[in-house]
Amino acid sequence: MINIVFFGTPDIGLKSLEYLYNSDKINVLAVVTQPDKPAGRGHKLTMSPIKEFALSKNLPVFQPKSIRKEPEIQEELKKLNPDFFVTFAFGQILSQEVLDIPKYETINLHASLLPKYRGANPIQRVIIDGEKETGICTMITELGLDCGDVCMREVIQIPDTMNCEDLYEEISEKSPKMIEKTLIGIVENTLTPEKQCENGVCMANKLTKEETQIDWTKPAREIHNLVRGIYKSPSAYFMHNDKIVKVLETRVIEKSGKCGEFVSITKDGIEVGCGKNCLLLVKVKPEGKGEMLARDWANGLKK
Numbered sequence: 001m002i003n004i005v006f007f008g009t010p011d012i013g014l015k016s017l018e019y020l021y022n023s024d025k026i027n028v029l030a031v032v033t034q035p036d037k038p039a040g041r042g043h044k045l046t047m048s049p050i051k052e053f054a055l056s057k058n059l060p061v062f063q064p065k066s067i068r069k070e071p072e073i074q075e076e077l078k079k080l081n082p083d084f085f086v087t088f089a090f091g092q093i094l095s096q097e098v099l100d101i102p103k104y105e106t107i108n109l110h111a112s113l114l115p116k117y118r119g120a121n122p123i124q125r126v127i128i129d130g131e132k133e134t135g136i137c138t139m140i141t142e143l144g145l146d147c148g149d150v151c152m153r154e155v156i157q158i159p160d161t162m163n164c165e166d167l168y169e170e171i172s173e174k175s176p177k178m179i180e181k182t183l184i185g186i187v188e189n190t191l192t193p194e195k196q197c198e199n200g201v202c203m204a205n206k207l208t209k210e211e212t213q214i215d216w217t218k219p220a221r222e223i224h225n226l227v228r229g230i231y232k233s234p235s236a237y238f239m240h241n242d243k244i245v246k247v248l249e250t251r252v253i254e255k256s257g258k259c260g261e262f263v264s265i266t267k268d269g270i271e272v273g274c275g276k277n278c279l280l281l282v283k284v285k286p287e288g289k290g291e292m293l294a295r296d297w298a299n300g301l302k303k
Contacts, residue, residue, distance in 0.1 A: 001027040002183050004084045009034040011049040012172045013088035019176030029080045030060040034091050068095035106141040111171050115196045118146035119204040128229035138182040149193035151182045163231035214238045216260035219276035220252045249283035269294040
């Protein structure tokens with residue numbers, strides 16, 4: 001059995017933890033996750049999905065505020081004598097002292113085809129940039145940002161209708177077996193990690209608030225990609241009568257119109273003029289209301 005400690009926080013890593021826990025080749029010794037955080041209207045302290053699963057299986061759980069600065073947790077992890085640390089969207093940077101604990105390596109699952117889209121937001125950025133494909137990689141964690149040797153990779157196609165939630169789910173589904181194969185391959189010496197090529201490196205930086213507001217002078221295709229890339233998290237938006245209107249679903253229409261103006265309202269939605277072509281708004285979420293068809297929102301404005 002290969003003994004691991006799993007580091008993760010959001011639910012994108014949950015299927016990987018479940019799969020590894022149920023594997024007859026992997027033994028999950030413990031879980032490391034972010035501290036409980038306030039959530040919802042009541043700001044009630046809420047545990048991560050990773051912690052919930054670990055507690056349901058009676059696995060030890062560690063919740064450092066910053067594992068680099070908490071030697072007592074590092075000492076507890078050393079006592080477990082793990083073969084590997086496995087990280088998947090953990091949310092903290094590890095120090096060399098932490099990386100030196102496992103017998104073999106710390107293996108990270110990164111949601112892009114490295115060296116492209118290193119950093120915090122590869123899933124959103126790859127769609128915002130209009131890429132046609134992305135993927136997942138397992139890599140050996142080093143001190144630099146996502147710069148370690150790549151163990152395995154798998155390509156994922158990005159159709160024009162895919163949004164960040166769809167991609168998130170596909171990555172969640174494809175990751176578990178790749179992690180398991182990577183761990184086994186390293187132990188059995190059947191896998192040779194490859195150094196990353198420095199050509200084509202690009203960063204997936206965190207999204208700024210300014211980027212989420214729609215700029216109608218941009219081409220419709222760019223705005224469509226923005227809507228898909230930040231679907232519901234946090235959502236692209238525009239202002240109408242001093243209120244926020246979040247945009248959830250769009251299509252590009254090959255016709256012209258004045259930037260930011262409603263060109264027409266059809267049974268399919270609202271056609272809005274852009275810097276190039278028009279953008280069809282299909283679904284929106286107006287401020288203070290639920291999700292609705294854009295045409296219904298527009299018709300309501302006339303009343």
